Amino acid sequence: MPAKQPRKTTRTTSKKGAGASAKRTKRAPVPRRAKATAPKRVARSKTKRSDSQKLATYWKKRDFEVTPEPKGGPTLERGGFGYLIQKHDARRLHYDFRLELDGVLLSWAVPKGPSLAPEERRLAVRTEDHPIEYGDFEGVIPEGQYGGGTVMLWDRGTWKPEGDPHEAIDKGHLAFSLEGERLRGRFHLVRTRRKPGDKSESWLLFKGKDAAAATAKSKKEPIETEKTSVVTGRSMEEIASDRKRTWQSSRVETTPAERTQLRDLVSQIPTTVSFTNLDKILYAEQGLSKAGLIAYYAIVEPYMMPYLKDRPVTLVRCPDGAPSKGEVHQKPKSTLCFYQKHAKTHAPDAIIRVPIEEEGGTKDDYMAISNRDGLLAAVQLGSLELHTWGCHIDDVERPDTVVMDLDPDPDLPWKAVAEAAFEMRALLEELGLDSWVKTTGGKGLHVCFPVTRRLDWEAFKGFTKAVATTLEGARPNRYTTNPIKARRKGKVFIDYLRNGRGATAIAPYSTRARPNATIATPIGWDELKDGIRPEELTLRSMPARLDALKKDPWARFLETKQSITAAMRKRLGL
């Protein structure tokens, strides 16, 4: 079963279900999680296991903060023999065949589902044991989660083994009868010989000979005739759309009227860029479409452009949208998004190409944006973040903008981060430098200032390092400049390395590829003092904020002419 889309493959390789035999693509290495799948050992072992051991694999694969599937817990061994089949529309549609034994549900993924014809032997891939409570589950597993997709209860009832089921499973031949609503009579599960390289057990599920056995011709297959839930009568579509309703209730609703409005707005933007996929949702939690993103950038463009214009830029592109809360939790944006630094073949004409010398001495085309068309072209490419160099393209070797990144231990209160920014400002002021502050979209702050183009990157970075270490030296308990042990111990990491050649920092007014759609927002020092909250500066709130602002908090940034002087460097011991 080769995967359809490479990106999704990467993101979901560890999804097994029916796709247990999925061939690996070259790019997608076997995730460690998949290696941890060891249903064989768990299921075949005759020794008594504790309940927690039995379901360890099941738990390991799921994030119960995200998925509506039951966690299941230590269960009493009721000796009951429940049976059920779930129709599961994950990466591939398949049927999950489950038999209760020893307090868990033994499970097989059957890609083609069961057949009533004894000669039809259906592949059944053994998967991890599931908790008994799973037998009641019907609903939608969120995208990005293990087995993401719609689950329908297709059949349920009881089963009865012929002989000792433990021995039969060890032997690899389980004969049993089913007493379900849609399947009845004798069935067999037979384990096939394991081929070298097989990661999971393959079994065959087929009908045993009895009165209920049918030849494929004489009787319709229940898989074909029964299309609805055995419990709720719902179709797969109905189950799936139920999710939409509950899901949408927890976010800002986008009505068709609003969609039209956004499309209209987009159509009125004067631009040469042609847009596609305007209704595609890029921020799931806020229900924000690509049209909404384009509208946002069209609005902030006059505010943003002065800081973005004519600097080498790196894009963080997420054509399928920002990671949702669930996705960010387990597998961050590395798989959903990718960085683009070079123009390569992808860059549209509206984005400027700038040949820049690489470390090795060769030249490669970088990108720069100089006007609205360029910005919107980047958005059309699915860019959710724009990162800029600290220089302009007409003199790439002479930087002109310093960014001191204050990156706090996540446990630190916001107030401590704000205080750090004020201390940084005070130090710079003492040296004779005016500075401005912006949020980053997360819990960090950037203290920024312009300087005249005099130093090369080495000297420039050296100066920012000295500033950082000075602050660290003054308050070693509060600050660290060591990226290694940056985290822990309640410190703020002062990242001066953003001031090196080729390094970048998030551009003012850029969106972030994060679930909450926060914006890297220039703010006033007074606002920071008054306790402005970075999580409230979002894509949705920004237009109103800009309207309400009496003056641009960074108004003086662009006019300020100041230099890193010999005297300043001397004062820092350089």
Add this chain to the structure above:
DNA sequence: GTTAACT
């Protein structure tokens, strides 16, 4: 999201 290079 786009392109080029494959099967």
Add this chain to the structure above:
DNA sequence: AGTTAACTCTCAGTG
């Protein structure tokens, strides 16, 4: 015609 990879860089830690 349909499928797949590439689209950053660096660095510490791990086996």
Add this chain to the structure above:
DNA sequence: CACTGA
């Protein structure tokens, strides 16, 4: 050394 995660 190859690979991963940050």
